[in-house]
Amino acid sequence: MSLATLFCFRLNEFSPVVFLLLYLTQILQAWLPDTSTKLKNPIEFPLESFRGNSSRSDHFTILYQDDDTLLLGGRNRIYNLSINNNQFSERRHSEIFWPSSEAHSQLCLLKGKSEDECQNYIRLLVKVAPGKLLVCGTNSFKPLCATFVWKNGHHHREPNTSDAKGLCPFDPDHNSTAIYSDGQLFSATVADFSGGDPLIFRDPQPLATELSDLKHLNAPNFVSSVAFGDYIYFFFRETAVEFMNCGKIIYSRVARVCKHDKGGGSHLSRNKWTTFSKARLNCSVPGEYPFYFDEIQSTSQIIDGTYGETRTKIIYGALTTPDNAIGGSAICLFQMSDIQKVFSGPFKHQETINSNWLPVPEIQVPEPRPGQCVNDSRLLPDATVNFIKTHPLMEEAVPAYFGRPILIRVSLNYRFTAIVVDPQVRTVNDRTYDVIYVGTDDGKVLKIVNVASETVPKALVISDNDVFAKGTPVTQLALGQGYGGVVAVSKNETKLVVLNHCKQITTCSECVELRDPHCAWDQIKNVCVSVDSVTNFRYLVQDVAKGSAAKCKLTEKEPGAKKVEYISSNSIDEDDDDSDTNLNELLIQTDDDSILDDCSDTNGDFSSACLKIKKSEFTSGTLWWGIIVAAMVGLLIGFVGGYCVSKKLYMNFSNTSCIEQRNHIDRLNVNQNSFLARPKNVNLDVLHMTQETLPPKKDNMGSLKNLNINEGTLQKIKKTYI
Numbered sequence: 001m002s003l004a005t006l007f008c009f010r011l012n013e014f015s016p017v018v019f020l021l022l023y024l025t026q027i028l029q030a031w032l033p034d035t036s037t038k039l040k041n042p043i044e045f046p047l048e049s050f051r052g053n054s055s056r057s058d059h060f061t062i063l064y065q066d067d068d069t070l071l072l073g074g075r076n077r078i079y080n081l082s083i084n085n086n087q088f089s090e091r092r093h094s095e096i097f098w099p100s101s102e103a104h105s106q107l108c109l110l111k112g113k114s115e116d117e118c119q120n121y122i123r124l125l126v127k128v129a130p131g132k133l134l135v136c137g138t139n140s141f142k143p144l145c146a147t148f149v150w151k152n153g154h155h156h157r158e159p160n161t162s163d164a165k166g167l168c169p170f171d172p173d174h175n176s177t178a179i180y181s182d183g184q185l186f187s188a189t190v191a192d193f194s195g196g197d198p199l200i201f202r203d204p205q206p207l208a209t210e211l212s213d214l215k216h217l218n219a220p221n222f223v224s225s226v227a228f229g230d231y232i233y234f235f236f237r238e239t240a241v242e243f244m245n246c247g248k249i250i251y252s253r254v255a256r257v258c259k260h261d262k263g264g265g266s267h268l269s270r271n272k273w274t275t276f277s278k279a280r281l282n283c284s285v286p287g288e289y290p291f292y293f294d295e296i297q298s299t300s301q302i303i304d305g306t307y308g309e310t311r312t313k314i315i316y317g318a319l320t321t322p323d324n325a326i327g328g329s330a331i332c333l334f335q336m337s338d339i340q341k342v343f344s345g346p347f348k349h350q351e352t353i354n355s356n357w358l359p360v361p362e363i364q365v366p367e368p369r370p371g372q373c374v375n376d377s378r379l380l381p382d383a384t385v386n387f388i389k390t391h392p393l394m395e396e397a398v399p400a401y402f403g404r405p406i407l408i409r410v411s412l413n414y415r416f417t418a419i420v421v422d423p424q425v426r427t428v429n430d431r432t433y434d435v436i437y438v439g440t441d442d443g444k445v446l447k448i449v450n451v452a453s454e455t456v457p458k459a460l461v462i463s464d465n466d467v468f469a470k471g472t473p474v475t476q477l478a479l480g481q482g483y484g485g486v487v488a489v490s491k492n493e494t495k496l497v498v499l500n501h502c503k504q505i506t507t508c509s510e511c512v513e514l515r516d517p518h519c520a521w522d523q524i525k526n527v528c529v530s531v532d533s534v535t536n537f538r539y540l541v542q543d544v545a546k547g548s549a550a551k552c553k554l555t556e557k558e559p560g561a562k563k564v565e566y567i568s569s570n571s572i573d574e575d576d577d578d579s580d581t582n583l584n585e586l587l588i589q590t591d592d593d594s595i596l597d598d599c600s601d602t603n604g605d606f607s608s609a610c611l612k613i614k615k616s617e618f619t620s621g622t623l624w625w626g627i628i629v630a631a632m633v634g635l636l637i638g639f640v641g642g643y644c645v646s647k648k649l650y651m652n653f654s655n656t657s658c659i660e661q662r663n664h665i666d667r668l669n670v671n672q673n674s675f676l677a678r679p680k681n682v683n684l685d686v687l688h689m690t691q692e693t694l695p696p697k698k699d700n701m702g703s704l705k706n707l708n709i710n711e712g713t714l715q716k717i718k719k720t721y722i
């Protein structure tokens with residue numbers, strides 16, 4: 001055996017170790033407690049449950065909501081629930097009962113649908129006039145709208161019904177969205193029984209997207225719709241038509257249509273939008289190969305807020321990695337002005353079926369510019385109308401505000417499914433923060449605060465609450481009354497919870513370090529109070545920006561008059577100097593590294609998160625010792641395993657593959673070292689490793705596939721790589 005082979009052989013011995021280590025980091029991550037969350041499933045939060053009337057699935061959806069009323073669409077019914085004082089009470093008298101007619105349900109059964117599917121699931125409700133409601137339901141796979149008039153203390157259905165094809169889905173599970181604006185209903189759903197013909201539709205004065213044109217809509221899942229200026233914006237995810245490599249990939253999109261579009265003038269374009277265009281949403285962790293969260297699951301409404309010193313209109317999105325990848329979820333903010341900018345930028349096109357997608361040169365864009373609102377679109381030249389029909393996709397992607405997510409969760413257990421925002425909650429010292437609630441596919445609702453400043457995107461998870469049974473996805477969220485009130489909807493059950501944890505907190509430092517804009521420490525009563533229950537903010541201590549409990553100590557030491565002086569001199573002010581936050585640390589903020597992030601945040605002070613860990617099962621010290629010990633054990637097992645494996649492989653081992661392998665190992669070893677040296681970035685390294693160490697060689701791809709890393713991610717990385 002030559003020396004070179006021996007050397008290679010030695011190196012090869014390491015490969016099982018490396019693989020094992022990678023695998024171990026995965027497992028470890030699953031073992032690690034969710035440390036960045038300040039309150040893990042707080043023992044007590046008020047919870048009300050509503051299950052509808054039947055034992056059958058209601059496929060609940062929120063049709064309407066205001067301060068004290070929640071209208072829930074269900075099976076053959078609209079439930080009218082009072083949510084006063086965060087308690088459900090059913091208002092039976094104003095419930096709407098509207099089952100499918102016998103004929104319709106018989107026909108549905110004949111078409112081979114089940115009895116559960118052959119019901120009228122109410123999906124849409126519009127108040128068209130006082131006391132007059134337009135209601136649409138799936139009606140046993142034959143969508144129908146009816147008008148209900150309030151008379152003598154009951155809702156009466158008018159005899160005339162209208163076809164709801166294009167307004168309401170056929171299947172209660174279809175992800176559709178609709179919005180009523182300026183007397184018109186804009187809807188994004190499917191137009192056929194099988195669900196294969198998606199469209200964006202307006203009624204009355206019908207206008208639609210091209211049916212069966214993959215450039216317009218390609219197997220979309222619609223998520224939400226908002227009205228903004230002259231346009232209606234639709235958020236959805238769909239199969240990306242511009243993705244040129246093998247396989248399929250899903251992108252998040254925002255599309256828009258002009259509210260007052262009148263369609264084209266020619267016969268062919270009469271009932272078609274002349275303004276439908278769409279763009280990709282870019283929610284990614286930047287880097288040489290950005291890591292994308294490509295599948296939008298939910299958005300908030302448009303929020304007019306102040307972030308740092310900037311006042312802007314933004315929309316929050318919850319985005320995830322694909323189903324078959326490592327569970328990654330992120331929250332990204334998109335500025336409405338950025339969205340508008342992309343729509344006035346270049347268009348994307350593909351010359352022939354096999355050529356690349358490229359921006360359309362400015363001179364090839366006809367005048368007047370396609371896709372804009374105009375007085376009367378019927379008078380537009382054919383060139384403009386045809387252009388937008390064939391070029392609905394914009395070249396640029398809408399960047400996330402800050403260019404990256406404000407929060408990332410890598411979890412093997414759940415993915416984000418729903419988001420709602422309590423906008424601009426005012427703190428004691430007159431700053432404002434958005435409180436975000438996020439639902440997961442594992443029945444959780446997370447309470448999060450966006451503490452992003454001008455330059456640093458950042459959000460903190462205040463609490464992690466098991467609202468539904470494990471494995472029950474939260475499908476929708478809405479705000480309840482007061483601070484922390486949240487309505488959480490799942491397929492079969494709707495719950496009302498109050499995620500206001502102030503009362504549970506017993507010390508000043510914990511209260512301040514929680515950084516919940518809803519809570520502040522009352523120095524007179526010595527309790528952590530919910531800020532909305534207090535009128536005089538004078539004796540309250542709060543620090544959402546930094547969570548520094550230093551102010552507690554100061555005031556505790558110097559009671560009496562001095563304390564008051566201290567407070568009124570406004571030194572309890574938050575300073576938003578977040579400069580110490582290392583941007584790199586935010587790159588991939590896993591459950592465990594964000595906590596260290598938190599600790600460093602207070603300049604050596606013990607921050608809440610650090611304190612919390614001390615108090616709970618173990619210190620962060622033990623935690624890392626645990627990791628190191630586990631890694632060592634892994635190393636040992638790896639050595640033994642590797643030795644055995646390599647012994648077996650030894651015989652059919654050739655020189656060439658040796659060198660290949662060595663290159664590969666060398667690089668992996670670098671990362672392995674950094675993993676041992678800085679256990680804090682465990683996950684960072686895992687992800688980086690897969691990204692950085694992937695040479696564009698087929699064989700190495702193959703060898704990495706043997707790792708226990710999910711293939712989907714690899715594929716994605718492969719894609720971003722190419």
Ligand SMILES: *[C@@H]1O[C@H](CO)[C@@H](O)[C@H](O)[C@H]1NC(C)=O
Nearest residue numbers: 069071080081091094095133
């Ligand atoms: C729901 O109940 C409230 C209170 O009784 C009533 O004001 C409202 O009109 C009802 N809504 C519907 C759609 O029945």
Ligand SMILES: *[C@@H]1O[C@H](CO)[C@@H](O)[C@H](O)[C@H]1NC(C)=O
Nearest residue numbers: 171173174175221297417473
């Ligand atoms: C709707 O969205 C949910 C959540 O993302 C998904 O699980 C479900 O499959 C979608 N429904 C359809 C019909 O695609």
Ligand SMILES: *[C@@H]1O[C@H](CO)[C@@H](O)[C@H](O)[C@H]1NC(C)=O
Nearest residue numbers: 282284285286287290397403
């Ligand atoms: C998305 O944003 C990241 C970070 O800002 C950037 O590096 C990347 O090129 C963008 N991707 C697209 C498709 O625009």
